[in-house]
Amino acid sequence: MVEDKNSVVAFLGPEASYTHQATLSSFPSPNYTLLPLPTISDVFASVQSGSATHGVVPFENSSNGSVVFTLDLFADKESKYQDILVQGEAYVGVVHCLLGREEGWAPRDAGDWDLLGKEIIQQERGGGGGGGGGGVNHHDARAGGLASVIESPTSSGTSTPKANQSNLQHTASLPVHLPSNPPVSSTPSPSPSLTHITKLYSHPQAWGQCTRFLSSTSRLKSTERQDVSSTSRAAQLVAEDRTGRSAAISSKIAAGRFGLTVLKEGIEDRKDNVTRFLVLGKRSKKEEEEATAKEQDAVPEGATASEEAKEMAKNVENSVYHDYYRTPDQEQQRRPAAAASLSPPATSTYKTLLTFTISHANPGALASSLSVFSKHGLNLTSINTRPSGVENWNYIFFVEFQGRREEGGRGKVNEALRELGEACTAWRWLGSWESAQS
Numbered sequence: 286m287v288e289d290k291n292s293v294v295a296f297l298g299p300e301a302s303y304t305h306q307a308t309l310s311s312f313p314s315p316n317y318t319l320l321p322l323p324t325i326s327d328v329f330a331s332v333q334s335g336s337a338t339h340g341v342v343p344f345e346n347s348s349n350g351s352v353v354f355t356l357d358l359f360a361d362k363e364s365k366y367q368d369i370l371v372q373g374e375a376y377v378g379v380v381h382c383l384l385g386r387e388e389g390w391a392p393r394d395a396g397d398w399d400l401l402g403k404e405i406i407q408q409e410r411g412g413g414g415g416g417g418g419g420g421v422n423h424h425d426a427r428a429g430g431l432a433s434v435i436e437s438p439t440s441s442g443t444s445t446p447k448a449n450q451s452n453l454q455h456t457a458s459l460p461v462h463l464p465s466n467p468p469v470s471s472t473p474s475p476s477p478s479l480t481h482i483t484k485l486y487s488h489p490q491a492w493g494q495c496t497r498f499l500s501s502t503s504r505l506k507s508t509e510r511q512d513v514s515s516t517s518r519a520a521q522l523v524a525e526d527r528t529g530r531s532a533a534i535s536s537k538i539a540a541g542r543f544g545l546t547v548l549k550e551g552i553e554d555r556k557d558n559v560t561r562f563l564v565l566g567k568r569s570k571k572e573e574e575e576a577t578a579k580e581q582d583a584v585p586e587g588a589t590a591s592e593e594a595k596e597m598a599k600n601v602e603n604s605v606y607h608d609y610y611r612t613p614d615q616e617q618q619r620r621p622a623a624a625a626s627l628s629p630p631a632t633s634t635y636k637t638l639l640t641f642t643i644s645h646a647n648p649g650a651l652a653s654s655l656s657v658f659s660k661h662g663l664n665l666t667s668i669n670t671r672p673s674g675v676e677n678w679n680y681i682f683f684v685e686f687q688g689r690r691e692e693g694g695r696g697k698v699n700e701a702l703r704e705l706g707e708a709c710t711a712w713r714w715l716g717s718w719e720s721a722q723s
């Protein structure tokens with residue numbers, strides 16, 4: 286990431302969320318102001334409005350799949366996030382814990398409780414950890430904020446995916462250390478009783494990552510579960526619960542942050558549980574103008590200017606676009622600059638994310654759309670769908686592939702996009718970035 290003293294990085298908070306860990310791994314400098322926000326849509330909105338220069342959002346989990354909230358924001362059915370582009374990614378090894386109070390716990394005295402309550406209420410109001418405006422500055426954190434409350438978890442021999450290992454190295458000097466995975470033992474160690482637990486809180490992704498623990502722990506099988514906006518928010522709610530009868534699926538770091546007991550550690554189904562996060566940015570006006578000027582002069586390889594003009598006209602003629610999507614040629618005019626702003630070393634590998642829609646009445650439209658990627662030797666690495674919001678059983682397709690969109694309309698990704706324009710009704714480029722996996 287480009288380092289800049291004025292960078293404000295918004296992330297799904299409150300502090301001690303997994304997204305916070307991903308943010309620290311991508312923005313390790315003390316010069317960034319970190320801004321925890323309560324929802325993923327707040328992160329998109331802050332980048333779009335320019336109140337944050339970057340955003341970090343969860344995208345997919347190795348065992349539980351896509352984060353549908355994030356996909357729906359990229360689908361952007363109301364055209365609210367038109368300038369958002371993916372600029373990077375980060376992988377975080379996720380070790381879930383059950384956090385709560387031990388049976389018989391009671392707030393030590395009213396004074397202690399008030400202190401904890403005040404801290405949490407301040408965060409809720411944006412005073413440092415939660416809601417609206419409070420940024421987390423690394424200098425402040427060193428001075429006794431995060432560093433004093435978030436323990437560095439003990440390291441273990443559990444293998445961590447390569448991509449995450451490199452992130453861990455990046456964060457060696459940070460005030461908050463990323464966790465290394467503790468061993469996930471197949472024979473559970475003695476745990477505090479859970480018979481007093483009557484309610485569970487977590488992010489919807491977490492339930493699906495801890496199915497074995499939840500279904501094999503008799504007390505928790507039928508315990509009411511409440512979805513909340515993040516795992517650290519879950520921990521915060523449990524910390525606010527004076528009855529001591531609720532528990533959160535969250536991280537060990539969150540236990541330290543919110544003063545909770547780890548009732549059970551390593552409850553994820555798989556010890557290689559990893560979540561991928563995307564770094565969002567916004568294309569600047571200047572970049573857009575420069576790139577548009579270059580783009581207008583550019584002729585794709587093997588095409589004459591008039592051939593290209595004809596091709597563009599055909600794309601427009603053949604296409605039916607709903608509100609959200611721009612026509613391929615409009616898209617071409619508007620969006621090439623972020624690719625230009627990524628100036629990659631030749632050895633790097635890149636990923637690109639796109640959405641497209643097709644005419645569902647047209648047999649072969651989906652197959653033809655996908656075939657342009659193989660035709661141009663672009664390795665498709667994932668496909669997702671979300672309901673289009675236009676008509677039942679119509680979808681927006683998401684594809685991710687290896688490669689990047691290059692400046693000036695050249696290169697095989699640009700060629701594939703021109704052909705995709707003929708096979709689909711509309712497409713949108715959501716960014717090309719350097720892969721974090723080797």
Ligand SMILES: O=C(O)C(=O)Cc1ccccc1
Pocket residue numbers: 297301302303304305343346379488490491514515516517560
């Ligand atoms: O809730 C969090 O802490 C997040 O950052 C989202 C998430 C939830 C569960 C696993 C990984 C990321």
